[in-house]
Amino acid sequence: MSELDELTRVLPMVGAEPTILADETIAHVVGHGHRILSRRSVPGLDLDVHETPEALVGRMTVRAGVTIAQPIHLCFGLAHPTGSQHIRMDVFVEERATARVLSHCLFPFAQAAEHRMQATIDIGPGASLTYTEGHYHGQHGGMQVLPHATIRIGKGARYFSDFSLLSGSVGSLDIDYLVEVEEDAIAELTAKIFAHKTDRITLKEAVMLRGERSRGLIKTRVVLEDEAFAEITGITEAHAKGSRGHVDCMEIVQGQAHASAIPIVRVFHPEAKVTHEAAIGSVDKKELETLMARGLTPEQAVEMIVSGILR
Amino acid sequence: MILPLLQIHNLTFAAGNQKILDRLDLTIHPREIHALLGANGSGKTTLAYLLMGCEGYIPMTGSVLFNGTDLLRLKMHERAKLGLTLAWQEPARFEGLTIREYLSLGHPELTPESLLLQVGLDPERYLNRRVDKALSGGERHRIELASVLCMKPRLAILDEPAAGIDMLSISHIITVIRTLKENGGAVLLITHQEEVAAIADSASQLCNGRIIFSGDPTHVIEHFRGRTCVRCDGEVCGYVRA
Numbered sequence: 001m002s003e004l005d006e007l008t009r010v011l012p013m014v015g016a017e018p019t020i021l022a023d024e025t026i027a028h029v030v031g032h033g034h035r036i037l038s039r040r041s042v043p044g045l046d047l048d049v050h051e052t053p054e055a056l057v058g059r060m061t062v063r064a065g066v067t068i069a070q071p072i073h074l075c076f077g078l079a080h081p082t083g084s085q086h087i088r089m090d091v092f093v094e095e096r097a098t099a100r101v102l103s104h105c106l107f108p109f110a111q112a113a114e115h116r117m118q119a120t121i122d123i124g125p126g127a128s129l130t131y132t133e134g135h136y137h138g139q140h141g142g143m144q145v146l147p148h149a150t151i152r153i154g155k156g157a158r159y160f161s162d163f164s165l166l167s168g169s170v171g172s173l174d175i176d177y178l179v180e181v182e183e184d185a186i187a188e189l190t191a192k193i194f195a196h197k198t199d200r201i202t203l204k205e206a207v208m209l210r211g212e213r214s215r216g217l218i219k220t221r222v223v224l225e226d227e228a229f230a231e232i233t234g235i236t237e238a239h240a241k242g243s244r245g246h247v248d249c250m251e252i253v254q255g256q257a258h259a260s261a262i263p264i265v266r267v268f269h270p271e272a273k274v275t276h277e278a279a280i281g282s283v284d285k286k287e288l289e290t291l292m293a294r295g296l297t298p299e300q301a302v303e304m305i306v307s308g309i310l311r
Numbered sequence: 312m313i314l315p316l317l318q319i320h321n322l323t324f325a326a327g328n329q330k331i332l333d334r335l336d337l338t339i340h341p342r343e344i345h346a347l348l349g350a351n352g353s354g355k356t357t358l359a360y361l362l363m364g365c366e367g368y369i370p371m372t373g374s375v376l377f378n379g380t381d382l383l384r385l386k387m388h389e390r391a392k393l394g395l396t397l398a399w400q401e402p403a404r405f406e407g408l409t410i411r412e413y414l415s416l417g418h419p420e421l422t423p424e425s426l427l428l429q430v431g432l433d434p435e436r437y438l439n440r441r442v443d444k445a446l447s448g449g450e451r452h453r454i455e456l457a458s459v460l461c462m463k464p465r466l467a468i469l470d471e472p473a474a475g476i477d478m479l480s481i482s483h484i485i486t487v488i489r490t491l492k493e494n495g496g497a498v499l500l501i502t503h504q505e506e507v508a509a510i511a512d513s514a515s516q517l518c519n520g521r522i523i524f525s526g527d528p529t530h531v532i533e534h535f536r537g538r539t540c541v542r543c544d545g546e547v548c549g550y551v552r553a
Contacts, residue, residue: 221406250406286403289365294416294462295391308407308441 004030004037006079007106013167014104014134020073028073031056033085044068045099055086064094064124071132072099076115077106081140084114095124095154103133110171111142119149121159123185128158137168141197148176153185155211163191166310170195174202183211183240190219192310195228195257206235209243209272216245221309224257235264238272247276252283252306314379316341316466316497317362322373324354324361324520331357332370333520339466344488344498346508346528348535349517355501356400358517359468362499363397364390378465394465394496398472402455405442410454413442417461426457429490431483448475456487460494467491468499473507485510505532 001009007030008018020026021038029049030038034056041047044066049058056076062068078085093099105115123129137143153159165173173195179187187207195201201224207216218234236245251259263276283305291301317339324332331354339345349355361368362375364387375382382390405413414423424434430453440446442454452475459467473484481504488510491498502508514531516524524534 284403285366286399286401287405289363289387290399290403291416292387293363293391293397294458295388295396296416297388301388304408304412305405308405308412311407 003032003079006108007032007037007075007077010106010108010136011075011104013108013136014106016073016102016104016134023070026070026073027068028075029058030075031077031085031087033078033083042068042070044097045072047072055088058087058089059092060089061092062094062097062099062127065096066094067098068100071102074101074103075106076103076117077108078110078113078115079108080113081109081111081142082113083110084116086114086116087118089117089119091119091121091129093121093123093127093129093157096126097124098128100130101132103131105133105135105145107143108136108138109140110138111140113142114144115146116144117147117149119147121149121151123151123153123157123159125154126156127154129160131159131161133161133163135165135170137165137170139169141169141171141199143171145170145173146176149178151177151179151187153179153181153187155182156184157182158186160188161190163193164310165193165195167194169197170199170201172200175204177205179205179207179216181207181209181211181214181216181243184213185211186215188217188219191221193222193230194306194310195222195224195230197226197228199224199228201228201230201232203230204233204235207237207245209236209238209245210240211243212240213242214240215243218247218249220249220251222250222259223252223254223306223310224259225254226257227255228257230259231262232260233262233264234276235266236274236276237266237268238274239268241269241271243269243272245274247274247278249276249278250309251280252309253280254282254302313340315339315376316343316378317499318374318376319362320374322358322361322375323371324357324368325371331520332361335373335517335521337515337522339497339499341465341497342492342495343513344492344500344511346500346502346511346514346531347517348502348508348514348531353517354520355517356470359397359470359499359501362468363387363395391462394462395468396459396462396464396466397468398455398459398470400470400474400501402451403442404444404446404451408442409438410440410442411438413454414457414461416458418463421461421463423457423461426461427454429460429483430454430457430487431480432457449477449480452476453480453483456484460487460490463494464491464496466497466499468501470501471503472500473502473504481506508532
């Protein structure tokens with residue numbers, strides 16, 4: 001089976017259909033290691049990705065005023081147990097443009113491999129970008145995954161990101177996002193992670209509310225089992241009049257797992273406000289007992305609650 | 312002769328040094344709606360939790376037979392499998408769980424749509440909403456009742472089912488309670504609201520962890536009206552602590 005076939009075969013594990021690659025109305029890039037296996041662009045989108053020995057290097061631009069109707073699919077991964085993949089990507093969503101990106105990170109057989117993403121995202125005034133990143137890993141847990149990004153959201157623009165790692169064992173995951181939000185702009189960052197075995201999760205998301213009436217939300221849901229560990233840091237700084245931020249972190253800990261949550265909120269203007277809530281612990285007792293009173297075993301009840309939290 | 316569905320005998324429960332239930336006796340028959348009245352702190356909710364088997368609610372003394380089975384030996388989900396269920400006074404909020412999923416836990420022939428209609432909620436508006444903080448207290452209570460309905464329980468313990476429900480919607484709650492009975496079940500109805508208690512077949516008043524008065528709901532409501540002591544220590548209700 002070719003590497004392209006191996007990667008597309010597991011696309012359904014992150015909610016995508018392999019047929020998207022054949023659809024001429026859908027832009028995509030498929031990268032294996034530092035090689036590009038498939039790519040397609042659509043009108044209004046400039047997609048320039050090239051191979052280097054050290055990394056896949058790309059620049060993606062959604063032109064001003066354009067709405068890309070279908071999601072842009074970025075499929076990156078490794079079809080082998082070992083290897084390395086570095087990606088450097090600059091994304092520009094120009095003024096009043098709108099796009100959705102579905103990024104699929106696929107490592108079905110990885111045992112000792114690395115996936116490193118270094119991205120900058122620039123969203124122009126009045127533009128909108130929805131960025132959804134889904135990871136699929138096998139059961140070996142030997143990966144080092146390092147998605148790092150710097151995002152600037154222009155005046156009146158919107159950025160919604162949704163990171164999910166819900167199946168398989170990753171190994172080590174180290175996310176580091178910095179988001180700068182300008183006047184009347186909105187940033188919403190959601191991360192959902194289910195960690196198993198000896199997974200190590202480090203998640204740091206920082207939202208800087210620079211502009212007046214800017215809005216920021218960091219929402220994190222992490223479930224840990226076995227001997228997994230997570231450290232979640234959500235930082236929100238409000239620098240301007242009328243800016244509002246919220247940090248919401250929930251971690252469910254099972255087995256021998258352990259977790260920490262570090263919400264950091266800073267306010268630099270008397271008319272700004274940032275709130276936070278963090279909860280770490282076992283599954284909520286009342287939720288558990290409610291489902292058990294409807295006949296579910298404790299195990300079934302926990303599974304239902306956890307799947308709801310990670311949805 | 313109809314055998315009792317629930318037989319509670321000499322049930323005592325304490326939290327620390329404080330007795331919450333004190334040698335309590337209560338019997339409920341199949342298809343009986345039994346209202347339990349009592350002031351705040353009289354032990355009503357504790358009795359509900361203890362019967363359902365909630366964590367930490369283990370009696371010091373006494374027995375509970377449910378259709379002849381020793382209930383106290385069973386885990387919570389095993390009690391539910393026998394046909395016992397509970398609607399909480401403050402129902403849980405589930406992040407992510409939809410109302411459709413929550414109302415699909417019971418009998419498959421009872422659809423979530425039909426259950427919502429029975430509690431007066433529009434399925435189109437509610438089915439795909441989540442059982443989370445976005446629901447008002449009254450909406451959450453109605454969904455809790457719908458989830459009890461879908462279990463077709465032999466005994467439903469309803470802890471203040473009409474709390475937070477507007478006056479116009481109380482009729483839906485009363486209909487649900489009657490439906491539980493029509494479905495062949497019994498109801499232990501914990502309530503402060505007289506119009507709800509009035510639909511019961513029988514009633515009891517709980518005071519200081521003991522049943523101090525039982526009988527026809529009209530008489531028990533009347534008795535309760537005149538004796539709303541929180542900790543009367545027997546001065547009003549006549550109960551003499553041992």
